[in-house]
Amino acid sequence: MFVSLFILTLLVVTAISIARIRDLWAAVMFTGIFSFLGACWMLILDAPDVAFTEAAVGAGISTFLMLGTLALAGKKEKPTKGSPLVPLIVVGVTGAALIYGTLDMPHFGDPNSPVQTRIQPSFVEKSQPDMHGLPNVVTALLGSYRGYDTLGETAVIFTAGIAVILILRRSSTEAFGSGSTPKKGSK
Template sequence: MMVVTAIAAVRMKNLFAAVMLTGLYSLLTALWFIILDAVDVSFTEAAVGAGFSTVLMLGTLSLTCSKEKQLNHPPLLPLFVVLITGALLVYGTLDMPAFADPEAPIHTHVAPHYIEKSREEIDV
């Protein structure tokens, strides 16, 4: 149902209906988080995604027209900007350590202290 809602929101020409579908998508996401037992994340998604974001988009829509304008040419500049941004983000991840690597700097900083000293510090 989430996939159908997402595709419908992208394909919709009426901007008001597209905003409502994005709000519905956020509510479906919140329900999915409840199924995954992440109630805190679900509450945040419902409040921010379905609530606040929808209100902001409706406010923006009130300042514009309600129908999407047809373009006479393909939007090459936005496509170029998105491709360059995506390539830079992928390039930025190349230097990251492997997933769950025990020798990653994040795991070697304080983990040895807790492994060695926790027994005496918490009197177990």
């Protein structure tokens, strides 16, 4: 409970400092920290698979990609000219509406909430005979019961990878004309 509250406080502090900081390099680093803290909280929330993925993808690859972009597109953020009042009001109203929406949600960790009672026992119980004793239920779900989801996800990554290559290759041949332009090392 206290560890959880500590991590949540750090998460909020990190998010606010990302919003306030002007140096983009520092903001990217804070984003990595944010993702890692999120992964820590996911570990407490019994989702180790998501925590691993978030630590590897959110804190690792994502930070790497952003640093590559910073090297190509500039590190400093110009000060915003307009007043931050309008965005603050919009954010405040949206947040208040969302918090109003949570008031009748099932409480944290409630075993009788609809999320837990509808489908979960059948997955945990059925995955054992179905998967011949595969220990990790998340793996069973990901690979078999929701296999088409994972297939679609793979298709999305493939498409995004091709699109990134196409966008960046065009820039190196047409805009500069020299083959020695540093390409972004993504994908």
